[in-house]
Amino acid sequence: MGEPLIDDESPSWPLTVVTTLGEHSSVLIAQALRAIGWWPGLIAYGGYASTTQVRVLGRALMTRSGDQRGWLAQRRGWRQFFDAQVPRQPVLVTCGAARAVAFADRWGYIDLTLSDHGLPPGWHSARLQPLHPADVARAGVHEGDALSGSRSRPGARHVRAGRAVPVPVRVVGDDERVGIVSDIDDTVMVSMVPRALTAMRHALVDRVSSREAVPGMASLLSTITRVSGGPDAAPVIYLSTGAWNVVPTLKDFLARLDYPRGAFLMTSFGPSNTGWLRSGLEHKRRELRRLAAELPGVRWILVGDDGQRDPQVYAEFAREHPDHVAGIAIRSLSHLQQVMSHGTLAPLVPGALWSVPERIPVWYGVDGESLLASMRAGGLDRTLGGPPLPLR
Missing domain, CATH: 3.40.50.1000 (HAD superfamily/HAD-like)
Structure with a gap:
């Protein structure tokens, strides 16, 4: 048997304190940027899939342009490392017939696995869409929940969403x-x-x-x-x-x-x-x-x-x-x-x-x-x- 797929290490309380403070700082920075006209955006990293499940990866960052940061190619490298991540940002992930809500981690990263996407082998485009955190909280949505997209269901709450970002995904055939x-x-x-x-x-x-x-x-x-x-x-x-x-x-x-x-x-x-x-x-x-x-x-x-x-x-x-x-x-x-x-x-x-x-x-x-x-x-x-x- 190989080693487990997760790091087998015990948490350290000093590191836990440092990472928690880092998350709170990121939240404060995101709130300050939102006050001057920035908004949560998404960077699509990509993904891969079998015929039964798909892994989609991305990151939630504060933005004022909504692009995929292609302009960085003509800038000096340090510009890539100055990001304002959005901890715990809710995101709707859609790939073929599979659809679920993910929450970014404390550094803004999104890594979600969905089942039963129904896509054939080859390259496809999944979607990442930022959701309004207050709407998600009021609706009681949790990690992995699916949003129906229908307003006709009795008692359904409206959840506001931002612009969808395409994510290239390679489905590997059996x-x-x-x-x-x-x-x-x-x-x-x-x-x-x-x-x-x-x-x-x-x-x-x-x-x-x-x-x-x-x-x-x-x-x-x-x-x-x-x-x-x-x-x-x-x-x-x-x-x-x-x-x-x-x-x-x-x-x-x-x-x-x-x-x-x-x-x-x-x-x-x-x-x-x-x-x-x-x-x-x-x-x-x-x-x-x-x-x-x-x-x-x-x-x-x-x-x-x-x-x-x-x-x-x-x-x-x-x-x-x-x-x-x-x-x-x-x-x-x-x-x-x-x-x-x-x-x-x-x-x-x-x-x-x-x-x-x-x-x-x-x-x-x-x-x-x-x-x-x-x-x-x-x-x-x-x-x-x-x-x-x-x-x-």
Whole structure:
């Protein structure tokens, strides 16, 4: 049995006090902004689904423009991290035939799973719609309740709602057998995350539009999705320890460079009830296990780099769930990049992948092109049961 899908840590009362004070501060800021003409808006992060249930993710923020923050692409990175979140904001989530009310957490994040959406495999658009908190309270609506949308029911209370925001959702069919889970920082985009000063410059000073892509990775991911996807391209999940704040501009970056469309699973920075800083390692472990549980028919190609802890996380997952892993692809950083990344010449956890079950192939390459060549030589086409992979 694997570890539970939730963090098995006891709450700390000092951290609970800090996070509670942070929530109260956010409420006061939201009230002040509302007084000068701002209103609760929603940022759609996306989602993924099986044929029976769907997971929808987003965030409630105070806004005065109502857009999806696309203007951030031409601003310096620090602008992404100055948000006024709306704690406990009620939101109506609709996806196909499924409809329910969710309440944002203390940081404004929305993460709701709905059942019986009735949508076929492929890309679809769910909707997030902010609700008036006082109306929701008077109506006695709770998390997971459905709103009928009818005013004709006797005794029904009217609940005011804001403008709906579309949320892209990928429904994975029962007959889809292969998908991709890809890291972002130093795998598809040069970030040097473990090197604090370099990462801070990339995240806070550089304009998102000027960020550098890892050569050949867009072609690699696109090629694999086409070969293994059947009528629709194979599902892609971008799993990263980066902050949710960067998703709007990250979507623009990936789209401009022709990376395949995918869902995002990021983290929120700052303290929780159990830690001053959230563990990126635990985040990736937890989300991989959740994917295995929610999409049990899919075998994942895990793509990462050896500048962080991807080899360790992927090896652990492959040992725990070998039937859910089709292969592991690791971008090998150069000696200079290793030094810039974490201060040593050697990759992090270099021996971790030796513990991967023998029947699961592991591929290495310095960029997307060499990785694709390694995959082709290593028989990925036989693993996927499809035609031979092209080199380009």
